[in-house]
Amino acid sequence: AQSVSQHNHHVILSEAASLELGCNYSYGGTVNLFWYVQYPGQHLQLLLKYFSGDPLVKGIKGFEAEFIKSKFSFNLRKPSVQWSDTAEYFCAVMMNRDDKIIFGKGTRLHILP
Amino acid sequence: EPEVTQTPSHQVTQMGQEVILRCVPISNHLYFYWYRQILGQKVEFLVSFYNNEISEKSEIFDDQFSVERPDGSNFTLKIRSTKLEDSAMYFCASKGDSGANVLTFGAGSRLTVL
Numbered sequence: 001a002q003s004v005s006q007h008n009h010h011v012i013l014s015e016a017a018s019l020e021l022g023c024n025y026s027y028g029g030t031v032n033l034f035w036y037v038q039y040p041g042q043h044l045q046l047l048l049k050y051f052s053g054d055p056l057v058k059g060i061k062g063f064e065a066e067f068i069k070s071k072f073s074f075n076l077r078k079p080s081v082q083w084s085d086t087a088e089y090f091c092a093v094m095m096n097r098d099d100k101i102i103f104g105k106g107t108r109l110h111i112l113p
Numbered sequence: 114e115p116e117v118t119q120t121p122s123h124q125v126t127q128m129g130q131e132v133i134l135r136c137v138p139i140s141n142h143l144y145f146y147w148y149r150q151i152l153g154q155k156v157e158f159l160v161s162f163y164n165n166e167i168s169e170k171s172e173i174f175d176d177q178f179s180v181e182r183p184d185g186s187n188f189t190l191k192i193r194s195t196k197l198e199d200s201a202m203y204f205c206a207s208k209g210d211s212g213a214n215v216l217t218f219g220a221g222s223r224l225t226v227l
Binding site for chain 2: 034036042043044045046049051082085090099100101102103104105106
């Protein structure tokens with residue numbers, strides 16, 4: 001069955017540290033890839049998405065993600081995190097010819113001021 | 114920016130009671146979804162709805178669950194006889210035409226079954 005794996009369940013960083021959150025999926029066909037963020041007490045918000053073209057995509061708030069097809073990965077990165085980045089981050093995948101997305105388990109990110 | 118709105122934000126109910134969670138999707142969207150997130154676990158797909166019928170449902174979406182779009186604007190999730198394990202955050206989402214593969218989520222409805 002198709003699945004999405006997020007390797008880090010809980011990450012704690014200091015402000016200004018660099019961030020990389022891993023995401024892998026298991027599906028051999030065409031995919032659309034997403035990262036959603038859920039700030040404390042708020043709803044899921046789209047951070048960035050990849051449909052096609054340049055595999056390095058830039059999202060809001062300085063986040064970017066790189067699609068590496070050969071590794072079935074879509075890791076999220078930010079060069080310098082801020083305290084306000086404290087949130088839960090979900091990787092999600094939409095498989096080819098499907099109209100639903102499947103989420104990973106999420107990574108809880110805690111930034112120390 | 115258009116939003117998906119959900120009510121109630123939090124509902125507490127007794128086991129065995131019926132619950133209806135309501136969603137107002139973005140007005141020109143055509144595809145509608147319910148997801149749920151049990152505390153500490155991942156966001157799980159429940160059901161998708163298009164053209165006034167269920168297009169796909171997961172194993173979780175058993176006979177206790179139903180969805181309806183009663184009036185062209187609301188999209189409801191009904192749980193007929195709640196169980197303790199139905200306690201979760203339920204998210205509604207919608208998207209536009211089939212080429213626009215971005216789901217917009219609501220803020221969620223927290224259901225607590227006692």
